[in-house]
Amino acid sequence: MESNRVFETMQARFRGQEKSRILAFGSSNTQRFLPGMNWVDVLDLAINDTYGKAHYCINTGISGNSTTDLLNRFDRDAAFYQPHLAVITIGGNDSNRINAVEFESNLRELQGRFNNSGCMVVFQTYYSPDPARNNDLTTFYRFMDIVRDVAASTDSGLVDHLKRWELFRRAYPESYLKLMHDGFHLNCYGNMLMGLDAARRFGAKVNLDTDPAGFWDESLKIQRLIDDLEK
Secondary structure, three states: OOHHHHHEEEEHHHHHOEEEEEEEOOOOOOOOOOOOOHHHHHHHHHHHHOOOOEEEEEEEOOOOOHHEEEEEEEHHHHHHOOEEEEEEEEOOOHHHOOHHHHHHHHHHHHHHHHHHHHEEEEEEEEOOHHHHOOOOHHHHHHHHHHHHHHHHHOEEEOOOOHHHHHHHHHHOHHHOOOEOOOOOOOOOOHHHHHHHHHHHOOOOOHHHHHHHOOOOOOHHHHHHHHHHHOO
């Protein structure tokens, strides 16, 4: 079962205005490589809108990375920033490169390194890849199960995007495709939904009073649709 401890601890830090460094650590799902906001930008803005400037978001995502790459650049791109929270989103590239045992070992090593430095960890599963534009996704889904298992067994936080996105993809396939940049990556609108869902786990939401043009309307509508599907 996923733990709420990390989310509750971070919310307390935000409410107490304890300056907190949040590190987004991952691959192309994390790197900002397209025009528009990505999910890290949305998380950053939502925390600011809800709690004030109680944090800094640092994005060291690099496209094409695997857990092995994250471990290899840990000192330079993670420990260097002395984060209070690391949000790790990884596994898609691993599913084509290493076996499940090595993947789990790498995840546990990453969590352990952060934990030993006094940094809490939130793992994220991916959104849903498009089955029509990908080969067999069996290993990918298995690796996302491993992410869930490692999060639970290490008392880390978990944002299970895949669970929600699978419901959405199956129920509203045309709307789902409008959020995809390609078969395995989100466009800015998909990133907005991912960021809104991540922010909500921290009790954060964007301020709609500053949005007279309805910038967030479609993403919030889809978020509510998925909420209904989960009931």
